[in-house]
Structures are given as C-alpha cells and as structure tokens.
Amino acid sequence: MAASRVPVATRLWHATSSVASLVVALIAWEVVARANVVSSFLLPSLSDVLVRVYTQALEGQLFVDLFFTVWRALAGFTLAGIFGVLIGLSLTRNRVVRWIFDPLISVGLPAPKIAFLPVFILWFGLFDISKILMAAFASIFPVIAATAAGAQGVDKFLVWSARSAGASERQVLGEIIMPAAMPEILTALQVALPICMIVTIVSEMTMGGDGLGASMLNSARFADSVGVFAGIVEVAITGIVLIKMLEFVRRRLLQWHQESQS
Amino acid sequence: MGVIGRYFPLVLLLAAWEAASQAGLIDPSLLPAFSSVASALWGLLSDPDTYRHGASSLLRLCGGLGLAIPVGVALGIGMARSETMRVIVNPLVQTIYPMPKSALIPVMIMWLGLGQAAKIALIFLGCLLPIVVSAYNAARGVDLVLIWSAQNAGAGRGELLREIILPAAMPEILAGVRTALALSFVLLVSSEFLMARDGLGYLIAFLGEGGIYDAMFAAVLVVTALGFFADRLYLAFMQYMLVWRG
Numbered sequence: 001m002a003a004s005r006v007p008v009a010t011r012l013w014h015a016t017s018s019v020a021s022l023v024v025a026l027i028a029w030e031v032v033a034r035a036n037v038v039s040s041f042l043l044p045s046l047s048d049v050l051v052r053v054y055t056q057a058l059e060g061q062l063f064v065d066l067f068f069t070v071w072r073a074l075a076g077f078t079l080a081g082i083f084g085v086l087i088g089l090s091l092t093r094n095r096v097v098r099w100i101f102d103p104l105i106s107v108g109l110p111a112p113k114i115a116f117l118p119v120f121i122l123w124f125g126l127f128d129i130s131k132i133l134m135a136a137f138a139s140i141f142p143v144i145a146a147t148a149a150g151a152q153g154v155d156k157f158l159v160w161s162a163r164s165a166g167a168s169e170r171q172v173l174g175e176i177i178m179p180a181a182m183p184e185i186l187t188a189l190q191v192a193l194p195i196c197m198i199v200t201i202v203s204e205m206t207m208g209g210d211g212l213g214a215s216m217l218n219s220a221r222f223a224d225s226v227g228v229f230a231g232i233v234e235v236a237i238t239g240i241v242l243i244k245m246l247e248f249v250r251r252r253l254l255q256w257h258q259e260s261q262s
Numbered sequence: 263m264g265v266i267g268r269y270f271p272l273v274l275l276l277a278a279w280e281a282a283s284q285a286g287l288i289d290p291s292l293l294p295a296f297s298s299v300a301s302a303l304w305g306l307l308s309d310p311d312t313y314r315h316g317a318s319s320l321l322r323l324c325g326g327l328g329l330a331i332p333v334g335v336a337l338g339i340g341m342a343r344s345e346t347m348r349v350i351v352n353p354l355v356q357t358i359y360p361m362p363k364s365a366l367i368p369v370m371i372m373w374l375g376l377g378q379a380a381k382i383a384l385i386f387l388g389c390l391l392p393i394v395v396s397a398y399n400a401a402r403g404v405d406l407v408l409i410w411s412a413q414n415a416g417a418g419r420g421e422l423l424r425e426i427i428l429p430a431a432m433p434e435i436l437a438g439v440r441t442a443l444a445l446s447f448v449l450l451v452s453s454e455f456l457m458a459r460d461g462l463g464y465l466i467a468f469l470g471e472g473g474i475y476d477a478m479f480a481a482v483l484v485v486t487a488l489g490f491f492a493d494r495l496y497l498a499f500m501q502y503m504l505v506w507r508g
Contacts, residue, residue, distance in 0.1 A: 017349045017353075018352070018353055019353055020349065020353070021349060021350045021351070021352075021353045022353040022354060022357055025354060041372070042372065042373060099271060100271045100274075101271075102268065102271075103268055103269045103270075103271050103272050104271070104272070104275075107486070107490050110444055110492075110493030110494075111447075111485075111486040111487075111489040111490050112444070112447035112448050112451050112485060112486070112489040113448075114448050114451050114452055114455075115451050115463070115466060115482050115485040115486060115489075116482055117455065118466055118467055118469075118470035118478060118482070119470075119478075119479070119482060121470070122292065122470065122475065122478075123292055194360065194362060197362035198362045198364045198452075199364075199448075201362050201364045201365055202364045202367075202452040202455070202456075205364070205367065205368075205456055206455055206456065212365075213364070216365065216368045217367075217368055217456070219368065220368035220369075220371050220372055223372070225372055228369055228372060231368070232361075232366075232369060235361060235362055235365040236357070236361040236365070239360040239361045239362050240357070240360045240361075243360040
C-alpha cells in the first residue's frame, strides 16, 4: 500500500491515535500524583521524576549507569551472538557435536538460566565479567537453536549446486548457508537482546557496582521512590532504543530478502 | 533413538564431572563433586522445608500466570476486535512491551513490600504484555472470510468469539503463553533472590551466601529441572489442545 494514496486526514488520525492514549496516561499520572489521591511515596509525580532524570544527567551519574548497563548487556549479547551462531553451525555440520549438545540445549532452552546467578558470582566474582557472562549464558540458547534450525532448513539443492559449481566448504557456508539462515538468526537475536537486558538489570540489582539496576535497587532501599521511577523511565527508554536499533540492523541486513520487499 | 538414548550425553557429562572432581582437576570450593551435589540433593528432597519453599514459589507462579493469561488474552482479542480498545491500549502496550521487566522489581518492593503479593504482581505484569501481544496478533490474523461467513449465518458476538476467533487464534496464543511461562520462571527466581524470605530462588541465594555450595548447586539443578519439566508439560498440553488441527 503506497503511503501517498492514504488521505491526509487518515494519516493524521493514525499518527495521533498511536500516541494519544500514552499522552493521556502520562497526564493522568501527573494529575493523580499532584491531587494526592495516593501518597507521593507510592506514586511520585511525573514532573518530579523527569526533574530527577535531568539532575542525574547533569551530575553525570545517569551516563555512568547507562554506560555500564548498556556495555554489560551488549557485551553479553555479542558473546551470545558469536558463540551461539558458531555452536549452532557446528551442530549441523558435525554429528558428534550434535549428539553431545542436543540434550544440553533441549534442557537449557526452557530452563530459567538466571538460577545460575549465584554460581556465576561464585566463579567469576561480583564485577563486570560475571554480569556479562551471566547475560551471555542466559541468552545463548535461543541463538544456538535458531542457527541450527535455520542452517538445517537450507535448501539442499542450493548447497549441492554450489558444490558442483566448485564452491569450497567455506564459500558454501558464507554464500549459501549463512544468508539463508540469517532471518532465523536475527529473530533469535531479537529474542536474546531483551533477555540480556533483563538479566543484566537483575545481576546489577543483586551485585551492585553501578548500572541502572544497581541504582534503582539503591533508591528502593532508601525509600527514594522518585529515584526508582526515574530508573523505570531510563530503563524503559534504553530498552526501546536498543530494540529499535536491532530492528534497523535487521532491515539493513535483510534488504535483499522478501520480508523487506513488501 | 528413545528418550534415554537422546539424553545419554547428559549422563556422560555428569560422569565426566565426577571423574574430574575425583582426579582433583576441579577446585571443590568452586564446583563440588557430582557425588556430593547428589547427596546434598537427596538431603534437600528429604527436607520438608524444601517443599515449603517449592510450594510458595508454585503459588507465586500460578497466581501471576493465572491472572496474566485471562487478562492478557481478553485485552489482546479486545484490541483486535475493537477500534476503541486498540486506540486506548495499543500505544501503552507498545511503549511498555520492550521494557526489561525485571526493572519492575524495586517498584513492587515499594508498593507491596516483601510479601506474596509483590511477586504475584511482578509475574502478572511481566507476563501480561507478551500474552497481550500474541493474542492481538493472533486475533488480528483470523481470516476475515471466516468471520463474515459466521456473521452471515447469524452468529452472535459470543458465538463468533467461541466458535471462530478463539479456535483460529489458539495456536499463536498458546505459543505466547509458552514464552510467558519461561519469563515467569525468570521473574520468579530473580524476585526471590532480591525480595523474599522463602521460595526456591531464596533457597539458592541463602545456601550460596552461607557457603553451602553442594546444596546450592543441588537447588540450582532443581530449579533448572522444574523449568524444563514445566515447559515439557505445557508442550504436551499445547499438543493436546491443538489435536483437532491434525
């Protein structure tokens, strides 16, 4: 459907209706909080919360916390992405590897990996390394499973044609299998990224050491509800930005693919 | 290759773990031998306290999911069927959906303290959105011809919902609930690490802080196994529900 055929009024309606209730909800938040219907401890006003975000930004603490949370989540995500794809590909190419890993993955995929958090603290301490590895461990299983499924689903005729045309194993992998499995791998990465964010925030809450999660739990400990809500706003925006960035990467990487043509 | 054959490598892995511990290759303060974890597991399983922890975790899961599933499905289908609901609910859902749900833990501590309600509310809120989104997408995807035919044949709103929309949307809704089930375990264990005096997550953290590592590993294995079996059980339920589709 070409955008230019849609009447201006309809497009305007779509644009307003897509944010209207959010704006109303934010205004309602402010009004209810100002009217003291509930105590300001339970629900601080939106303006107080935004002022706090602004002060944290001026003091620089916001950027320190933001940096640590994003760095830990993205480092874990990157590790899960690289090793998940490598393990997933080797699963489809080597029967022994598949035999060993298959039960581990089928148990690990649905299990709550966050239960291993105290194990990661015991093994890797309280600093960045254990938070990053925890995020990677929690999010690698969907990547492995999707890569294996995607690589296994590649049209055999494509692979045979490439081989008979003289392609090396490396070329088959890089030119046929990876591109064909790419949509599924990217979908799994879109599952893995929110997991990395959830887990990073929990491990920051548990272990401290800066980051948005640590800052929020500190605020909760000191009954500083404005600080907790400021944290919610910051975490929500960070989550949306990271997820939108990954969607953008997906569209760029899959420009050649049918899903981007419509 | 049966179930035993498929999971045989896990047995090999455990044997390798035990052998490496016996050979002194693994520092027992970092990873106790499998045999001591197994005997700690036996100790946990014969201690009534463990079941008390398990029961309170189960109550939180069932409470949170039991609320999130009907509310989420109703909201999702409502959004798909009614323009008004869509305009009101969708922007909120789209804004909150990408938020890492664990950020709600401190809010729940402030609002509801350390009791049962805080964990149930956390699981409810965390699982609600994935269910709403899957039910919305599922109900939106129902073939319009089916709906029109049913309406032409004189189906009322209730019949339309029961006979056409719910069955057609069922596979996607069930898949969304499966995602929510996995998420509920993550939120349960995380919140029990941070704000609880009982529950399996609390048990793991308590044993870890006390340095009782063989029992801590045993409890981690219990929670992992519970997550796995809950998923398998749900999968069997899903297949049973979708049997009519062939």
